[in-house]
Amino acid sequence: MTMQNERLIFITNDDSYLSKGFRAMVNLAKEFGRVIAIAPDRVQSGMSQAITINQPLFMRTVEQSEGVEIYAFSGTPVDCAKIAFDHFFANKRVDLVLSGINHGSNAAVNVMYSGTMGAAIEGSFYNVPSIGISLDDHDADADFEGAVEQGRKIIAQVLQSAETLPRPLCLNVNVPRCAREEIQGIRLCRQTRGFWREDFYARQDPHGRDYFWLTGAFQNAEPEAEDTDEWALAHKYVAVVPVQVDMTDYAMLRSLNGVIK
Amino acid sequence: MTMQNERLIFITNDDSYLSKGFRAMVNLAKEFGRVIAIAPDRVQSGMSQAITINQPLFMRTVEQSEGVEIYAFSGTPVDCAKIAFDHFFANKRVDLVLSGINHGSNAAVNVMYSGTMGAAIEGSFYNVPSIGISLDDHDADADFEGAVEQGRKIIAQVLQSAETLPRPLCLNVNVPRCAREEIQGIRLCRQTRGFWREDFYARQDPHGRDYFWLTGAFQNAEPEAEDTDEWALAHKYVAVVPVQVDMTDYAMLRSLNGVIK
Numbered sequence: 001m002t003m004q005n006e007r008l009i010f011i012t013n014d015d016s017y018l019s020k021g022f023r024a025m026v027n028l029a030k031e032f033g034r035v036i037a038i039a040p041d042r043v044q045s046g047m048s049q050a051i052t053i054n055q056p057l058f059m060r061t062v063e064q065s066e067g068v069e070i071y072a073f074s075g076t077p078v079d080c081a082k083i084a085f086d087h088f089f090a091n092k093r094v095d096l097v098l099s100g101i102n103h104g105s106n107a108a109v110n111v112m113y114s115g116t117m118g119a120a121i122e123g124s125f126y127n128v129p130s131i132g133i134s135l136d137d138h139d140a141d142a143d144f145e146g147a148v149e150q151g152r153k154i155i156a157q158v159l160q161s162a163e164t165l166p167r168p169l170c171l172n173v174n175v176p177r178c179a180r181e182e183i184q185g186i187r188l189c190r191q192t193r194g195f196w197r198e199d200f201y202a203r204q205d206p207h208g209r210d211y212f213w214l215t216g217a218f219q220n221a222e223p224e225a226e227d228t229d230e231w232a233l234a235h236k237y238v239a240v241v242p243v244q245v246d247m248t249d250y251a252m253l254r255s256l257n258g259v260i261k
Numbered sequence: 262m263t264m265q266n267e268r269l270i271f272i273t274n275d276d277s278y279l280s281k282g283f284r285a286m287v288n289l290a291k292e293f294g295r296v297i298a299i300a301p302d303r304v305q306s307g308m309s310q311a312i313t314i315n316q317p318l319f320m321r322t323v324e325q326s327e328g329v330e331i332y333a334f335s336g337t338p339v340d341c342a343k344i345a346f347d348h349f350f351a352n353k354r355v356d357l358v359l360s361g362i363n364h365g366s367n368a369a370v371n372v373m374y375s376g377t378m379g380a381a382i383e384g385s386f387y388n389v390p391s392i393g394i395s396l397d398d399h400d401a402d403a404d405f406e407g408a409v410e411q412g413r414k415i416i417a418q419v420l421q422s423a424e425t426l427p428r429p430l431c432l433n434v435n436v437p438r439c440a441r442e443e444i445q446g447i448r449l450c451r452q453t454r455g456f457w458r459e460d461f462y463a464r465q466d467p468h469g470r471d472y473f474w475l476t477g478a479f480q481n482a483e484p485e486a487e488d489t490d491e492w493a494l495a496h497k498y499v500a501v502v503p504v505q506v507d508m509t510d511y512a513m514l515r516s517l518n519g520v521i522k
Contacts, residue, residue, distance in 0.1 A: 045314050046313065050311045051309075056466070078309075086459040086460065121373075158520075170510070171521075196386075198344075200343075211317035211318060213318070240521050247372055247504045247506065247508070248452045248503065249503035252505065253503055
């Protein structure tokens with residue numbers, strides 16, 4: 001049954017179409033409309049806003065059932081969003097972009113490294129409300145119940161106000177790792193200041209070659225700031241940060257006056 | 262001859278250590294101090310802020326000569342910056358990060374897709390002044406003379422004021438494609454608003470499988486705005502945009518008040 005005026009929801013992620021969080025998102029989105037998902041055919045975590053310039057990309061059909069179409073794409077998360085909007089949806093009205101549900105937090109500066117948020121940001125460039133949802137739990141078998149429940153509320157609120165909210169509209173939603181009933185509520189936040197410091201795991205491979213493996217920890221520069229997304233997560237709130245892409249450092253522009261000439 | 266207090270300059274890029282622009286940057290940087298470069302071992306254009314989480318990374322020595330060390334790394338541009346600072350430079354004072362010279366403009370929203378700027382941004386997280394330099398010419402054999410000349414001026418100006426300028430300090434420098442003597446000067450700019458719209462090249466491979474290849478064009482939302490980097494490039498100025506990474510949409514935070522709850 002296809003309803004007239006039924007919503008069309010585009011879904012992607014970075015953990016691939018095989019992840020538990022992706023399936024949770026598809027099931028959640030079905031409550032709100034017809035779903036077309038184009039997701040990476042393999043794990044693309046940490047792919048940021050990366051695009052594939054120098055290679056051809058392949059797509060295959062994974063599922064075509066009542067109200068749900070799922071395709072696996074060989075590109076990055078952003079490639080998935082681009083081919084959806086610039087090729088498949090050329091003449092379709094899309095009502096909502098959802099990315100995730102990601103296995104692992106994308107709070108703070110993680111918004112920049114995350115393929116999930118890369119795709120959500122890209123989706124917002126098409127003037128469609130775009131929501132990336134992440135659960136602060138990297139486990140492949142993580143419990144997405146709380147994230148689904150909170151995501152449902154946020155999606156409903158965004159859809160209800162979609163016509164009046166400005167564009168581009170992109171939300172970075174992070175859900176704490178705790179029992180569903182322990183979640184304290186939803187907080188609008190700003191991105192926490194702080195950076196990752198890495199500790200490269202250095203070993204030798206079976207052929208005697210040195211290798212390095214990235215591992216690190218986020219250094220929160222303002223752990224006490226109650227208006228930040230990291231604070232919210234640490235206190236079992238769902239953190240919602242609206243995201244924009246003007247990266248100009250306006251304060252620095254003033255400092256550089258007369259210095260760069 | 263190693264001078265006491267000699268500057269240490271870290272270089273990376275996204276076109277790999279084999280590119281002409283990388284070599285131009287190394288030669289330019291040598292004028293300012295000792296150079297240690299860790300650059301991708303293959304082309305990593307469009308890799309944004311991507312990091313390699315699920316694979317080991319390998320490094321090999323390319324060159325160790327008077328004042329210049331060059332290493333090829335199997336990671337992304339950001340991986341190159343991370344392993345430099347978090348592994349090799351752990352106890353060294355680094356004076357400057359240079360990324361590029363990129364073959365192709367990274368003005369406007371390209372700052373988000375660019376591996377060159379991804380690495381420059383990452384470098385700035387270590388409290389070292391960081392400059393990404395790009396030439397608006399994708400040709401593998403592009404003429405970097407003008408970019409070197411303008412880059413030299415900007416590097417000298419940044420180093421001269423390095424102690425008084427705030428941190429993080431990251432500059433996105435884009436040089437127009439024109440004869441060296443046609444360049445009109447250097448302009449401090451903000452990032453131009455606008456997005457890419459892609460036109461996927463769709464064909465069949467020799468085995469009859471459909472493939473897609475990304476190709477597109479930047480849609481400038483404000484071509485007349487004289488304070489933007491695209492305007493500067495179009496008018497043969499060198500565009501310098503300071504870059505920061507708080508992506509919070511503060512105006513949207515206010516719009517969402519009472520909507521998301």
